[in-house]
Amino acid sequence: MTDGNSPRTAGRGGPATLVASALSNQLGAASGSLAFPVMGPVGVVAVRQLVAAAVLLPIVRPRLWTLTRQQWWPVLLLAVVFGAMNLSLYSSIQRVGLGLAVTLEFLGPLAIALAGSRHKSSAVCAVLAGAGVVAITQPKPSTDYFGIALGLIAACSWAAYILLNRTVGRRIPGVQGTAAATGVSAMLFLPVASVIFVSRPPDPFTVLCAVGAGVLASVVPYLADLIALRRVPANVFGVLMSINPVFAALIGALALHEHLGAAQWCGIGLIVIANAGALLFRGRRSSSRFD
Template structure:
């Protein structure tokens, strides 16, 4: 059964192009997040989030000029919800990074879209791909806990609560993003980011104060905003409008693997053999989901018996 929030011409854009847009967005997001941690000592997690979301909102609104398209009251309400969960997701995730390692935080946050993918699944193959992705996530977590005795200590409860809240917001972001997909993609992502900025900026200013106006820090914040918000959310909106919800959710399983690679390149975190196997499981799940979606999209075109 088709959903009203998915365009009626899903085949108008090649599947591989949609997948490429989503993967490129994930790469930008992970690299930007790794760089963002360097700003924490100067302006804190909330201040860094204010840079990320605030600059991204300005850039996206300047590029897309969302006022060019009409906006009904119903669509404005949808965008308000979309932007609110987007802002809360960013803020909660960055707050969790104060006490939880990046790889673990990304893996826990991923439970949000994974739950969306599982609930939206209608075929046995989709459940198998999700299970393979979940296995990869488990392999990513276990080696870290076994390799360092200090990691055997329970996770910080405040940080854990923050990242679980971010996971819930990520799930809601997918749901509301699908609904906002009825609008022009540029209008939806730019106005959504503007709402997110209204949610995050008061918290960031309250924490960082005048330090937010340091020109050197603002330059770094602008780079973080481009890499981790402006580019990824624009690319994700393109994919989110046309990919089936369960496929979108499973493809996001690439994020823990890409985050681990970004941490290796930028933060110097090395990968163990089990972590390498975890990446293989996640990539296989993503590839399998893509192939399954391609077969499902070709099926309606077959001639009737």
Template sequence: MICIHLGSATAKNLIEIAGAQTTVCLRIALAGLLAMLIWRPSLRIDPRAVPGIVALGAAIAGMNLCFYAAIEHIPLGMAVTIEFLGPLCVALLTSWRPSNLILAATAGVGVLLLTDSAGTASWTGIGFALLSGLGWAGYIVFGKAVARHTATNDALALALGLGTLVTVPVLLTRAEDLPLDPWFLIGAVAVAVLTSLVPHAIELNALRRMEVSTFGVMMSMGPAVAALAGLLLLGETLRPVQWLGIAAVVGASAGATLLADRHTPAAPETPGEHQPIRPTPSEAVPVP
């Protein structure tokens, strides 16, 4: 999560140079190429996983396209907060445990407090953030389904590879928007690694071992981390009531972690689960 929002803060600077669509297409294309090179996925996959992989790739691409369009109009912390409504709905709709509903409600209150300044925000940005939340919800659901039938790294690499096939033609039509500055390209690679390869690999492995509802509530830390990243890296300040919202979502996430440790039994090993994640270059050397 920290990687995602550090990468998003970096991406916001790239958006000012090349625009949201060009930046996100470059990120998706680079992430797909790196994933295919690093993990070299097997094409011999369970046929039952194919629709899920396609849906996962579409969810990742849609989530990112809409999110980057959102942060072009509204602050990073607000965009992530509104986007979080997607996984929050997943947590509410899939949870039958009273404790999860209470935690999801607590996180929801935090979201409302964090969006206290939405009245002065761009409704275009809010709309894109809501669509990104829909993609995030799909990412959680499809990621859980794919994890049951295939090795996690293979599924992720193929899903990101599909995203590359979709975005490369778009990049070709926007070639004039791409700066030839090597620092811009280094930043784009860093964004691809921080916001795609590392977090998606970790999240999909986590989805193999916990309930979808618990995962959704734990991801409620996203708005808090994003707000802090926006403050420290982009100078985006928040009012006291919004910091209270941060406390609410962090508390809900901590509660979900404690309850998951207490109540969730160890999941049985599934096909492909014994295959460890091959470390990416950024995982070999500790990153923030």
């Protein structure tokens, strides 16, 4: 007999948290893209980081003076990764389009899933998820090699984010590490935001869109991912994150009136099957450990 705090019950919360994180992240990306014409990717990322710090630091109140050297180095690296991941992805989207940029970025968590898996079932699920992403985005050859390189940088940054966030969660209690990293990242982008707002003041709607991106695509996912990474292995985390393109496609169809072809809906189905399979096999392995 188990109670509400048993490992089996706690394990169910990780996947649900990841789904909520993915939905919030894609809604934030849609909000931030509306500010591109005025602020550009750099301006949106700067506002995102400042908003995240403004929300997290007063709530969490990290005790920075108590952090040791072993705790500080992953925090500082995570701060750099925050900025690099967002800036490279948004810049890639601006150059090669959302579909190809998201496909390239997904190579990061997919690589984590494949490299960390010791079970054939997880590898099959990762392959299915990758095929689904390709079907959804239908990437075409591009001559913008710099834009492609930016997408690959975003992929590497996302992979580093997965591993660093897990390390921070283990070494620092609660969400103090995430809040501290967000604050450091905000300090790095503060001069950028100041220049943009002084040289070309954006209109209220643009600011609102950028702020919305900060809350939905920074604050919520960072906290949700930190919680989930304590309950879900890094390789399974990478597989489950493949649901991001599903939400991106649905939000694009409903909010932006983007047409989805048969191949794209097929890709959505593949990703759903991959996620369901990952959850099913993980649940069976968990049951064998706890029963």
